[in-house]
Amino acid sequence: MSGSTEGDLTKTGMALKHDREWDYELDRIVEAIEERDASKVGLQFPEGLKRRGPKVADDLREAAPDDVTFMLSGQPCYGACDLDTYLMRRTDVFVHFGHTPMKESDSIVYVPLFSNVDPFPIMEDALEELDDPSENADVGLVTTAQHMNRFEEMTDWLEERDYEVHTRRGDDRLTKEGQVLGCNYASADIPADQVLYVGGGKFHPVGLAMEHPEKRVVIADPVNNAVSIAEHDQFLKQRYASVHKAMGAEKWGVIFCTKIGQGRWEKAQEIVDNNENAYLITMDEVTPDRLRNFDMDAFVNTGCPRITTDDGPRFHKPMLTPGEYEAAIGEKPLDSIEFDTFHDTW
Amino acid sequence: MSGSTEGDLTKTGMALKHDREWDYELDRIVEAIEERDASKVGLQFPEGLKRRGPKVADDLREAAPDDVTFMLSGQPCYGACDLDTYLMRRTDVFVHFGHTPMKESDSIVYVPLFSNVDPFPIMEDALEELDDPSENADVGLVTTAQHMNRFEEMTDWLEERDYEVHTRRGDDRLTKEGQVLGCNYASADIPADQVLYVGGGKFHPVGLAMEHPEKRVVIADPVNNAVSIAEHDQFLKQRYASVHKAMGAEKWGVIFCTKIGQGRWEKAQEIVDNNENAYLITMDEVTPDRLRNFDMDAFVNTGCPRITTDDGPRFHKPMLTPGEYEAAIGEKPLDSIEFDTFHDTW
Numbered sequence: 001m002s003g004s005t006e007g008d009l010t011k012t013g014m015a016l017k018h019d020r021e022w023d024y025e026l027d028r029i030v031e032a033i034e035e036r037d038a039s040k041v042g043l044q045f046p047e048g049l050k051r052r053g054p055k056v057a058d059d060l061r062e063a064a065p066d067d068v069t070f071m072l073s074g075q076p077c078y079g080a081c082d083l084d085t086y087l088m089r090r091t092d093v094f095v096h097f098g099h100t101p102m103k104e105s106d107s108i109v110y111v112p113l114f115s116n117v118d119p120f121p122i123m124e125d126a127l128e129e130l131d132d133p134s135e136n137a138d139v140g141l142v143t144t145a146q147h148m149n150r151f152e153e154m155t156d157w158l159e160e161r162d163y164e165v166h167t168r169r170g171d172d173r174l175t176k177e178g179q180v181l182g183c184n185y186a187s188a189d190i191p192a193d194q195v196l197y198v199g200g201g202k203f204h205p206v207g208l209a210m211e212h213p214e215k216r217v218v219i220a221d222p223v224n225n226a227v228s229i230a231e232h233d234q235f236l237k238q239r240y241a242s243v244h245k246a247m248g249a250e251k252w253g254v255i256f257c258t259k260i261g262q263g264r265w266e267k268a269q270e271i272v273d274n275n276e277n278a279y280l281i282t283m284d285e286v287t288p289d290r291l292r293n294f295d296m297d298a299f300v301n302t303g304c305p306r307i308t309t310d311d312g313p314r315f316h317k318p319m320l321t322p323g324e325y326e327a328a329i330g331e332k333p334l335d336s337i338e339f340d341t342f343h344d345t346w
Numbered sequence: 347m348s349g350s351t352e353g354d355l356t357k358t359g360m361a362l363k364h365d366r367e368w369d370y371e372l373d374r375i376v377e378a379i380e381e382r383d384a385s386k387v388g389l390q391f392p393e394g395l396k397r398r399g400p401k402v403a404d405d406l407r408e409a410a411p412d413d414v415t416f417m418l419s420g421q422p423c424y425g426a427c428d429l430d431t432y433l434m435r436r437t438d439v440f441v442h443f444g445h446t447p448m449k450e451s452d453s454i455v456y457v458p459l460f461s462n463v464d465p466f467p468i469m470e471d472a473l474e475e476l477d478d479p480s481e482n483a484d485v486g487l488v489t490t491a492q493h494m495n496r497f498e499e500m501t502d503w504l505e506e507r508d509y510e511v512h513t514r515r516g517d518d519r520l521t522k523e524g525q526v527l528g529c530n531y532a533s534a535d536i537p538a539d540q541v542l543y544v545g546g547g548k549f550h551p552v553g554l555a556m557e558h559p560e561k562r563v564v565i566a567d568p569v570n571n572a573v574s575i576a577e578h579d580q581f582l583k584q585r586y587a588s589v590h591k592a593m594g595a596e597k598w599g600v601i602f603c604t605k606i607g608q609g610r611w612e613k614a615q616e617i618v619d620n621n622e623n624a625y626l627i628t629m630d631e632v633t634p635d636r637l638r639n640f641d642m643d644a645f646v647n648t649g650c651p652r653i654t655t656d657d658g659p660r661f662h663k664p665m666l667t668p669g670e671y672e673a674a675i676g677e678k679p680l681d682s683i684e685f686d687t688f689h690d691t692w
Binding site for chain 2: 061256
C-alpha cells in the first residue's frame, strides 16, 4: 500500500520481478524514458536498496524500448548529497531512488520510495512519552522522506488527540513540510519543547537532539516497532573529547568535500587563510583510509557533519566541525560548541 | 641527484621543507602558476607520497604569489588513471606527481618524480640471472616512470657488457621508450626471450610475466636491493580457480569503471547486450565494500585488470576479466585465458 497513486504498479499488469514493499514508480520512469527518447538510463539506489537494483532494472527492461541500456550506480549512496554526478551527466535519464532532490534537472527523476509501514500503532505507543495535551498540548512533528507521504495524516491524527501540532517546512535544503535530513533540522525550529519524530532508526532523531538539546525528542519508529527518547549526552561528551585531543595540534588538514550540497568553500578557505599550518584537502568520500596517508595532527571537516560526529572515532586523528575547530584553537569558548548543520542546497 | 637538470632545486636557494629524495620540480610549478596567473592550484600525489604533500605545499606557498590557494587531492591515487578530474577542472593549475600523462592539457603539470637510486649495482647482480651474452645476447629492457630518466644509461650499460638490448616505445598508452604500466607491457613485445626489469617492487614485473608467460623476466630492484625472477604460475592457477567458481553464475555484474583511461564501454555494453542476466554497474573506485551490496553471483571487470588479478580474492564473489568471462560462459576455451591489458589512453 503506497500513498502515491500515480505510481501504483498494482494496476500496470506487469509481471514484476522486484519486491512490492516499495513503489519504484516504474511507469513514471518509463514515461520519462519515452519522452526523452533515452538510450542510456542511470539508476541509483541508496546503499540499503542496492540489491533490489537488478530486479528493478529487469522490470524496466521489460517495459522500456529494446535499445535502452540501463546502468546501476555503484557509488556509495547514503543520502541526497550522494548524487552520482558522473552517471547523471552521461545518461539521458537518471533516476535517483529514496532521497529528496538536492539538484533539479530535466533529466533527473527522483523516486521517493515511500514506506508502506503503518505509522499509527507506534504513534499510539509514543503518546505515553509525550506530555498530556491537557497540560502541554504543543508538539512538533517531523519525519523523513520515506514517511513524508503520510505527514498530513499524522498531523491530523495528533490533532484529533488534542495536540497543537507545530510543523514547518524548514529552509531551502528541505523540500517538504516536517522533513528532516541528517544535517538539517530547521523543520524543528518550532515553538514546542517536545518533538515527535516518526521514522526508522536513530540517525535522524539523534541529530535533531544534538541540534536542539533543549527539546525532548520522542522517537516513534514504525520500522523497528519501538518507542524511545533521543539522547544527545554521549554526543556532547564525545565532541568535547575530540576538541580536547585536537587542542595541541600543529598541522591541520582542512577537508573540502566535493559532493553536491557539501561544498562550504568560504569556510574552508577562511580556515587556511588564517592558519599557516592548515592544508586544504579535497575528496568526495571522506574515509579513515583516505586520511591515514596524510601526516596531519587533526582534521577539520567542512563537509558532512555526520561523518565528523558519527564516524569521528574511526579516524586515526581527531576530526572536528568548523565550529569545534574555532574552540580548539581558542577563538571561541568551549561551551559554545553546537551541532554543525547545512542550510544551502549546492 | 636527479637526472632532470631543469628542475634541480639544489640551485634555487629556497629553504626547502620537503625531503630531497625526490625532485618535485618546484620552479617549473611556480612558473606555470605565474604564467597562468593562477589563484587555485591543485596538487595530487601517489598514495605513497601523500604525506610529503604538506611540505611541498609549504615550499610552493613560499615561492608563489600570496593569493594562491593550494589544494591537496585526497582521492586515492595508485596510477596514471587516478587523475583527480574534479580538482583538475576546478583549479587553474593542476599538478600530478609521479605518473606519466594519461590526459594532456595546458593546465596540467606532470612531475615525473624520478628516483635518485643508482640502478647499476643491482643490475650488476642481475647479470647472473641473464644468459651469458656469448650464448644468448638478446635481452629486453623495461622500467617504470620513476627510473625512466636513466633508461638510456641502462641500455648503454648492458650494451657495454655485450648484450643486444631490445627496447620499444610500446603503444599510445605508453609515453616513453621501455616504459611499462601495470596494465600495459607493449614495450616488452620484442624479439628476446629474456627481459630485464629495473625498478621497485613486483607489481610491474609480475604483470609483465602474466602478459608474456613465454619470457623469462629478471627483476633488478634497486629500491629493495634485490634480484629475483617474476613468477606467473600462481597467477594462472588463481585465474583458473576464479573462472571455475564463476562458471555456474546466473547473475553477472558488469563493472564499467569511470576513471580516465579505464572506460571500455563497447566491451561492457557488448556483454550486457548478449546476456540478459548481466547488469551494468558504474563506479570509480572498484572495492569489495562497494560490490558487497549488489546481489550478483559473479562480476566481470572491464576496468583496471590489476584489480581483478591482484585484488580479486578480496571480493565476496568471483571477479573476472572480459576474456575470462568468455571462457566462463563457454564462448572460448579455458586455455585461451590470458592477461588482460589496456591499450588506449582515454
